[in-house]
Amino acid sequence: MITYRTDDLSKWGFGKGSDLDAVEIDLNFWDLDLRVATLEASALGKQIDFFFDVNGSLYVQYTDHTVDGPFPIPVFVPNWRGLWTPDTLYFFNDVIYYGAKIYLVVFDHTSASTFDPGANDGNAHNFYQIFINVPPIPTKEVTAATYTPTIADANYYIRFTNPTGCVITIDSVAIAGWTVDSEMQFRDASLESPSGGLSVIAASPATLYYDSAQFLAESSHLGSTLFLKMWDTDQWDLGGGLKLQ
Numbered sequence: 001m002i003t004y005r006t007d008d009l010s011k012w013g014f015g016k017g018s019d020l021d022a023v024e025i026d027l028n029f030w031d032l033d034l035r036v037a038t039l040e041a042s043a044l045g046k047q048i049d050f051f052f053d054v055n056g057s058l059y060v061q062y063t064d065h066t067v068d069g070p071f072p073i074p075v076f077v078p079n080w081r082g083l084w085t086p087d088t089l090y091f092f093n094d095v096i097y098y099g100a101k102i103y104l105v106v107f108d109h110t111s112a113s114t115f116d117p118g119a120n121d122g123n124a125h126n127f128y129q130i131f132i133n134v135p136p137i138p139t140k141e142v143t144a145a146t147y148t149p150t151i152a153d154a155n156y157y158i159r160f161t162n163p164t165g166c167v168i169t170i171d172s173v174a175i176a177g178w179t180v181d182s183e184m185q186f187r188d189a190s191l192e193s194p195s196g197g198l199s200v201i202a203a204s205p206a207t208l209y210y211d212s213a214q215f216l217a218e219s220s221h222l223g224s225t226l227f228l229k230m231w232d233t234d235q236w237d238l239g240g241g242l243k244l245q
Contacts, residue, residue: 002028078104078131086113095131102132137185142166149184151177159187165196170206173234183229188219188241197243198226206234215242 003024004015020028049061057070077093084098087110094105098115107125119127140158147160148169160166168186170176190196198219202208208217217238219226224241231237 002031081105084111084115086111086115090127096128100134100136101130102134103128104131149176151179151182153184154178154182155184157185157187159189160198161189163190163196165190166198168198168200170200170202170208170228170236172203172206173230175203178230178234180230180232183227185240186219186226186228188222188224188226190222196222200226200228200238202236206236208236208238210238210242214245216245218243220244 002012003020004012005018005020006015007013007017008015016024046066047063049063052059052061053073054070056073056075058073059067059069059071061067078095079091079093081090081094081096084096084103089108089110090096090105091108092105096103096105098117101117103117105127106129107121107127109119109121109127111127112119117128117130121127137155137157140153140156142158142160143162144166145162145164146167146169148171149158150171160168165188173179186198186200188196188198190198200208200217210217220241220243226238226240226242229237
């Protein structure tokens with residue numbers, strides 16, 4: 001027990017009313033030292049062993065096998081709002097997109113008449129934060145007269161510039177490594193040669209799907225663009241500027 005000199009009824013109560021002697025001072029220090037030693041021993045003997053989760057709540061397991069918890073785990077729940085629109089009320093955690101970027105709304109506001117990614121309220125409260133930066137589709141040029149794309153060409157815009165055109169062969173998943181939803185765009189850029197143009201063929205078991213009753217699996221003219229998308233294993237949709245039969 002600590003001995004105090006003065007009275008303070010709101011804190012420690014009555015004090016001695018005179019100066020403490022040497023023994024009383026030492027006993028005060030001894031009392032405090034014991035309390036600190038107890039805390040130190042407790043801290044050394046009880047350390048965090050690991051954390052674990054049960055049904056969305058956090059628990060702390062200590063080395064003495066005691067457990068603290070549950071502590072609720074905050075969950076981010078975005079609210080998808082789609083394309084940004086002017087003069088619209090947006091709230092914190094709304095998610096919108098504009099151009100090639102997806103933004104998280106970090107401050108409630110009513111949108112302006114035109115989109116500004118740096119828009120704010122004038123008091124350093126920005127309205128938007130980039131959530132996902134969608135990269136543009138990369139471009140690749142092919143000068144060869146034959147070409148067999150692989151998974152490395154997935155999601156590319158490929159310009160074929162050979163003056164005699166190009167025959168494009170789509171190999172199977174087993175050979176080319178395609179994954180479902182792989183897609184490509186082909187541009188007929190064969191420098192206006194009459195013998196130019198693109199033709200697409202599939203090596204079994206790869207299969208092309210298009211309106212073969214009316215069209216050929218070829219580009220219709222210089223500058224036409226074809227697209228390919230694998231919607232299931234070795235199953236490709238072909239469309240775009242196809243040549244009529």
